[in-house]
Amino acid sequence: MNDDFYIGWETSAAPRIGKFVRAVVLILFVASISLALAFAMVQRSIGVSxxxxxxxxxxxxxxxxxxxxxxxxxxxxxxxxxxxxxxxxxxxxxxxxxxxxxxxxxxxxxxxxxxxxxxxxxxxxxxxxxxxxxxADAESPMLTGEETIQLGRQTLTGEIVDSKCFFGVMNPGQLLPHRACAIRCISGGIPPVLLVRQTNGTAICLLLVSPAGQPVNQQVLDLVAEPVQITGEVERQDELLILRADPKTILRIK
Amino acid sequence: MSVQYQAVQWNRQKRIYDFVLVGVVTLYLLAFGAATKVLFPFVTEEILLLRAFGTAAFLLLHVILCIGPLCRLNPKFLPLLYNRRHAGVTCFLLALVHAVLVVATYHAGGDINPILSIFVSSPLTHSVAGVPFQPFGFFALVILFLLAATSHDFWLANLTAPAWKALHMTVYFAYALLVLHVTFGTLAGETSWFYVAAMAVGLLTVLGLHLASAQKELSIDSELQNRAADEFVDACAVADIPENRARIVCISGERVAIFKYERKISAVSNVCQHQNGPLGEGKIVAGCITCPWHGYQYVPKTGASPPPFVEKVPTFNVRVKNGRVWIDPKPNPAGSRAEPGLIET
The missing domain is CATH 2.40.50 (OB fold (Dihydrolipoamide Acetyltransferase, E2P))
Structure with a gap:
């Protein structure tokens, strides 16, 4: 009968036990590296920012x-x-x-x-x-290009994110793991934007404002980082896409 | 063992254990960090780090939880248990780094207190997003802290082994909280099937090993569970006990370890005074019952550790008659001498 017995305070383990443990340690090292690489490789939420x-x-x-x-x-x-x-x-x-x-x-x-x-x-x-x-000391330039272009009433599906994190301060700066941060940022005055993923994978960002064009930070806090559907008037001011919508009409998509 | 306080009673095997532990964890962190930075160069460092440390802590907790049942199923795993407390402290430190990074990244610098933010920045919304996954992590970290802080034998001696053991069983509650934390946090953000599969495999492995070891334990307890009596009870045959080893029987709801050595039979409580390790799975070494977990030793006929050590376990009166071992179900006070039963020739 194999009567090997391990005692930790002895200098070394019995040969059979030692061999077994060395094999386990080798497996742990291989598993550690393999899992680290696998977990890193399959990340999907990190963008280019x-x-x-x-x-x-x-x-x-x-x-x-x-x-x-x-x-x-x-x-x-x-x-x-x-x-x-x-x-x-x-x-x-x-x-x-x-x-x-x-x-x-x-x-x-x-x-x-x-x-x-x-x-x-x-x-x-x-x-x-x-x-x-x-x-600045100099005179303001003429804002000739800053007219507003109306793009009509649209219904859009996406995720409300805080623009600062999503644009690059945090990467990834969206989805549920980032929700608490997004809520704090929007609560603190960071502009909320609706992130809409187009069918080809590219994303567009629309600045969220009330129908009167006022900030809606406090009204959208409970809707951040979830799939939502928003219907409102879309307009373009230079490079800004703006979505005017009543926060009360924002639908959470289950 | 227990003569005087020492921060860590280092020995060669503990050093090897910690070397391997630190090596495995360091390799994981480096591999995860390097691969993420190479594959996703725009990732921000704090998120890379909090992911590396968070996943490392959760994986290490799985390993820690599997060690116990693996040892019950196969004693060859016992070297992994010997210094498991250092693995537990390492797990807490990894989780602490993760938590500090999370609070600094996601909660600090805002319009409310960062700790308060953990609880109020995930408002309930009657949807999956409303499940407050960060408070789950917070409470799990509190438990891991308590376990790490009381992991030293100083606390084991002062809290008493049963209380200490009960406290450290809350690791399973921490694990449950972390399963919820990861499910409603990471898995809600990272959509790869691999994360879901890894989570499922981890959970099923922990559950499966515990059920398998529990099944083995049940078979010990059920053997004599109805033999409670006021007088000596027939516990087992002498021939059933290997030399210098024990057979565990359950008498009056208590596990008793019956050892055979030098043509004698002695019986002691199966519960080591150190960490409640199973003495009956130990061995007689140098004339002493030796616990399989940490090598604590007891003289068979007294249940007392050899001087200068002070641990004591209850003994049981024993008779050997016609090749059978009879045990008095009433235990003697811990450390009391009980004459061994002599094996007839």
């Missing part, structure tokens, strides 16, 4: 506070037609939007500011240092 953390840059452009603070930066060589301006959403550090009341005197004026660039696809945002936003 950038937050230039630690790289503070200077920006200048026309500050617009409605519906959410954004900066219109004249494009070099603009000819006065549509999209003469690049649009940068503006947010504050951490999970806060910019204080619109404090900036009200600068609305529509040329400003300079310092901040960190965030971008995903054609969506761009600047995490601005609030105290750096100052009126």
């Amino acid at each position: 950038v937050f230039e953390w630690g790289m503070v840059k200077n920006f200048s452009g026309v500050l617009k506070l409605e519906p959410y603070p954004h900066l219109l930066v004249p494009r070099p060589g603009a000819t006065g037609t549509q999209n003469n301006f690049s649009t940068y959403y503006l947010v504050a550090p951490f999970k806060f939007g910019l204080d619109r009341k404090k900036l009200s005197t600068l609305d529509g004026k040329l400003v300079s500011l310092q901040g960190t660039l965030i971008y995903r696809g054609n969506q761009t945002m600047v995490e601005a240092l609030p105290d750096s936003i100052k009126a």
Whole structure:
């Protein structure tokens, strides 16, 4: 009869037990690496987005506070037609939007500011240092391209995300694991956007506002990170796609 | 064993155990981190890290939970149990790093207290999204902390083994909370079937091994469960007990380990005073009953650890008659001498 017995405080285990344990340890090492690689490879939620953390840059452009603070930066060589301006959403550090009341005197004026660039696809945002936003000495350029184009009433299905995280501060910055963060960000004033996945896989983002064009942050908190259906008026302001909808009519898709 | 307080009573096998433990965990973290960064270069570092540490903690908890039943099914796994408490502390530390990163990333820097945010930033909405998966993780971490903080023998001695054991059984509650945490968190965000399959395999493995070992335990308990009596009871045949080993029987609802050695029979409680290990699965080594879990030793006829150690277990009076072992169902106080039964020639 094999009467091997393991005692931990002895110098070494019985040969048969030692051989068995070495095999188990080898399996653990192989399983550890294999599972790590497998879990890493099958991740599906990580997209292509950038937050230039630690790289503070200077920006200048026309500050617009409605519906959410954004900066219109004249494009070099603009000819006065549509999209003469690049649009940068503006947010504050951490999970806060910019204080619109404090900036009200600068609305529509040329400003300079310092901040960190965030971008995903054609969506761009600047995490601005609030105290750096100052009126520029130069005169504001003519906002010739900033007319609103109505795109009609539409029903869209997607997910409400906080624009700051989704555009790049966190990657992935969407879906249920990120829900609590998105709720805190939107509660703190970060613009909520409806993320709509098109059938070809590409995503479009629509800034959510009330029918009157006012922020709806507090009204959509319970609907964040879930599949929802929203019916409203879609319009384009330069590069911004805006969805005007009554938050009470947003449907949660089970 | 228990003479004086020491932070860690290091020995060669504990060092090997910890070396392997740290090696396996480190390799996992490096492989996950490197593969994620190569395959998804735009992932943000804090999320890469919180995923690496979170999955590592959950996987390690599966291994920890499987060690116990594996040892009951095959004693060759006992070396994995010897220093399991260090694996438990490692699991807590991995989970703590995950939690700190989660709070710093998802909850800090907002308009409410980050800890409060864990509980109020997942409002119930009567849908899957409304299931508050982060509080599940929070409470599981609290339990893992309690287990890690009380894992030292200092707490085992002061809480007493039954209380300590009961506290450490809450690891199963922590595991259940983490299953919910992962199901309504990770699996709701990552849609690959592989995660669902891995979760199912892990859960079924833990459940299956526990059921299999419980089945084995039941067969021991059912053997003599109706033999409770005031007088000596016929426990087993002498020939049923291997030399220097024991047979476990259940008398009056208590498991008794009956050892055969040097043509003698002695019986003691099956429960080691250290961590309630099964003494009856141990062996007589150097004249002492030796617990299979951590090597605690007791003199068979007294149930007391050899000096200078101080552990004691109850003994039972024994008679050997016509090749049968008879046991008095009333235990003697722990450490009391009970004359061994002599095996007839």
